[in-house]
Amino acid sequence: MYSIRPANAGDCKLEKGFHLRNILFMQNLRNRLPPVNSLVAFEASARHLSFTRAAEELTISREAVSRHIRILEGHLGVKLFLRMHRAIELTNEGEAFRAVVQRSLEDIARSTEGLQGGTRRPKLVVSATIAISSFWLTPRLPRFRAEHREAEIRVVVSDAPMRSITERFDIALRYGDGSWPGFASTHLFDVTSSPVCSPDYARENGPIVTPRDLVGHTLLNLDGTAHAMEDWTWWLGGHGIAPEAELSLLGFDNYANVIQAALEGQGIALGFSGIVDPLFERGALMQPLGTSLSRGQGVYALTPSGTTLKPPAQKFFDWILGEAGVH
Numbered sequence: 072m073y074s075i076r077p078a079n080a081g082d083c084k085l086e087k088g089f090h091l092r093n094i095l096f097m098q099n100l101r102n103r104l105p106p107v108n109s110l111v112a113f114e115a116s117a118r119h120l121s122f123t124r125a126a127e128e129l130t131i132s133r134e135a136v137s138r139h140i141r142i143l144e145g146h147l148g149v150k151l152f153l154r155m156h157r158a159i160e161l162t163n164e165g166e167a168f169r170a171v172v173q174r175s176l177e178d179i180a181r182s183t184e185g186l187q188g189g190t191r192r193p194k195l196v197v198s199a200t201i202a203i204s205s206f207w208l209t210p211r212l213p214r215f216r217a218e219h220r221e222a223e224i225r226v227v228v229s230d231a232p233m234r235s236i237t238e239r240f241d242i243a244l245r246y247g248d249g250s251w252p253g254f255a256s257t258h259l260f261d262v263t264s265s266p267v268c269s270p271d272y273a274r275e276n277g278p279i280v281t282p283r284d285l286v287g288h289t290l291l292n293l294d295g296t297a298h299a300m301e302d303w304t305w306w307l308g309g310h311g312i313a314p315e316a317e318l319s320l321l322g323f324d325n326y327a328n329v330i331q332a333a334l335e336g337q338g339i340a341l342g343f344s345g346i347v348d349p350l351f352e353r354g355a356l357m358q359p360l361g362t363s364l365s366r367g368q369g370v371y372a373l374t375p376s377g378t379t380l381k382p383p384a385q386k387f388f389d390w391i392l393g394e395a396g397v398h
Contacts, residue, residue, distance in 0.1 A: 112139035267342030289338030
């Protein structure tokens with residue numbers, strides 16, 4: 072029988088000293104670092120400025136998020152958030168800590184993706200509304216893919232408010248006023264709304280000279296509370312036609328159906344400039360009136376605040392700006 076022993080007592084002491092230093096280092100690091108779960112909860116809360124939205128994203132309860140934040144504040148010995156009646160705000164210390172935590176977690180996530188990726192093609196995830204995805208983004212994607220065949224793209228389509236989007240994405244394309252808490256926004260183009268229909272519909276249903284001529288036509292409406300401020304009642308009211316005017320409305324809950332019905336000659340829709348322009352260029356749709364209305368909003372490219380885009384996402388972001396004519 073054989074046994075293996077250290078070459079001498081000195082080697083044994085060195086080995087024990089090495090293990091002791093490692094143990095002390097790990098204990099010291101563990102004592103210095105806050106609980107990882109509390110950092111993740113803080114990052115989400117700081118990005119959304121809402122414990123409720125952070126809880127939805129992390130699929131835990133709001134109480135659990137609040138508990139993680141209290142633990143983190145206790146560990147740090149400072150308040151990170153100001154709690155108000157229906158909102159939270161970052162303190163000065165919280166804002167400074169947010170930048171460090173977001174950057175550090177993003178670095179860890181990118182390193183993890185790099186190790187997991189192996190030889191996989193780089194993937195980027197783009198979130199877009201139904202209108203923007205259907206009529207602006209999708210027709211342009213072949214151009215990007217022809218230039219960047221190495222990129223794997225996933226488009227997540229939803230009209231849900233940004234605060235309700237829980238799936239992780241690199242870039243989001245949204246319509247609004249440019250203000251989305253927790254996100255950096257870059258203006259792409261302004262949007263106006265004007266009546267649009269197929270050439271056949273215009274030819275078969277008589278001349279449309281003024282906005283009042285639209286009353287009595289089938290008006291294709293985008294329904295839902297998210298679009299209530301920019302529907303046919305809003306548009307006609309903006310041109311002096313009273314809301315009580317008897318309208319013939321055909322409503323849909325997404326914009327792709329509205330435009331499809333217009334293409335098929337079922338009525339007149341409100342077309343969003345910059346989004347349905349390619350359909351004008353192909354002659355599939357026309358504007359029977361040269362009249363438009365705007366709420367002063369536009370299309371924006373959003374990225375999570377405090378994060379650095381991965382190379383594939385940065386290429387896509389730069390390409391988006393080029394397609395929108397932003398220099």
